[in-house]
Amino acid sequence: MAAIRTPLGRARGLGASKHGVGHFIAQRVTAIGLVLLVVWAASAAVGLSRGDYDSTAAWLRSPVNAALASLTAIAAFWHMQLGMRTIIEDYFARPGAKGVLLVINVFVAWAGAALTVLSILKVALSTSAVSV
Amino acid sequence: MADATHGPRERPVSPNIQFDGGVWRWHLTMAASIAHRVTGIVLYLGALVMLVWALSLASGPDAYAAFAGLAGSWIGKAGFFVLTLSIFYHLGNGVRHLVWDAGYGFAPRTATRSAWVVIAFAVLATLALWGLVIRAGGL
Numbered sequence: 001m002a003a004i005r006t007p008l009g010r011a012r013g014l015g016a017s018k019h020g021v022g023h024f025i026a027q028r029v030t031a032i033g034l035v036l037l038v039v040w041a042a043s044a045a046v047g048l049s050r051g052d053y054d055s056t057a058a059w060l061r062s063p064v065n066a067a068l069a070s071l072t073a074i075a076a077f078w079h080m081q082l083g084m085r086t087i088i089e090d091y092f093a094r095p096g097a098k099g100v101l102l103v104i105n106v107f108v109a110w111a112g113a114a115l116t117v118l119s120i121l122k123v124a125l126s127t128s129a130v131s132v
Numbered sequence: 133m134a135d136a137t138h139g140p141r142e143r144p145v146s147p148n149i150q151f152d153g154g155v156w157r158w159h160l161t162m163a164a165s166i167a168h169r170v171t172g173i174v175l176y177l178g179a180l181v182m183l184v185w186a187l188s189l190a191s192g193p194d195a196y197a198a199f200a201g202l203a204g205s206w207i208g209k210a211g212f213f214v215l216t217l218s219i220f221y222h223l224g225n226g227v228r229h230l231v232w233d234a235g236y237g238f239a240p241r242t243a244t245r246s247a248w249v250v251i252a253f254a255v256l257a258t259l260a261l262w263g264l265v266i267r268a269g270g271l
Contacts, residue, residue: 049270051200053193083172116183119190
């Protein structure tokens with residue numbers, strides 16, 4: 001019964017059908033967002049480059065700065081996860097090593113985004129300019 | 133009749149790794165493509181630097197001073213310079229990719245020219261940003 005089905009018929013519904021472009025689109029959408037966010041972050045970095053704590057913390061207490069910094073972190077970690085996934089898939093043919101690296105890559109991205117955003121929020125929501 | 137001299141033939145090799153006498157010679161668009169991937173890997177580390185920056189800021193003035201001290205050292209400055217160059221290269225070349233995605237710029241001469249534009253943008257934007265940082269008293 002199954003033997004008379006064409007290869008295309010067998011493949012239908014098994015692969016990435018209709019979902020395969022998810023990675024492609026997410027990579028482009030995060031890229032477009034990052035073009036804007038990185039330009040903002042680079043200009044902000046000029047003011048923050050003197051490296052004193054109080055002015056940097058005060059800068060992050062502006063909701064606009066805290067939101068844009070969080071979005072930069074989320075978009076960057078998401079985008080880099082997608083890019084590193086492509087690199088891993090290119091260079092690691094064996095399913096075992098590839099799978100382990102892909103999982104590590106996802107964990108690094110999620111952990112990095114969570115730690116960065118929560119650190120930004122902690123500073124942004126702190127009330128005192130003089131923290132101990 | 134089996135012939136003993138017919139061992140397993142040398143398998144064909146993908147063109148992109150035929151560097152010695154293969155079908156590819158080095159050219160700018162190839163180097164630009166490789167640089168996009170290399171700077172992407174550098175920026176993976178750069179995102180982790182951003183994470184350490186945010187963590188040290190959330191940990192208080194002492195931790196942030198330690199981060200700022202490390203960032204202000206020669207190794208830190210060199211690292212941030214490489215990161216800046218990588219950011220602007222990857223940004224510029226990323227836009228180049230988005231233009232390709234829209235269906236434009238595939239002619240070899242156009243692709244070579246846009247690679248030069250991206251390299252020039254990366255260098256100039258990096259120098260401009262570091263100039264602004266120095267003028268702001270950040271170095």
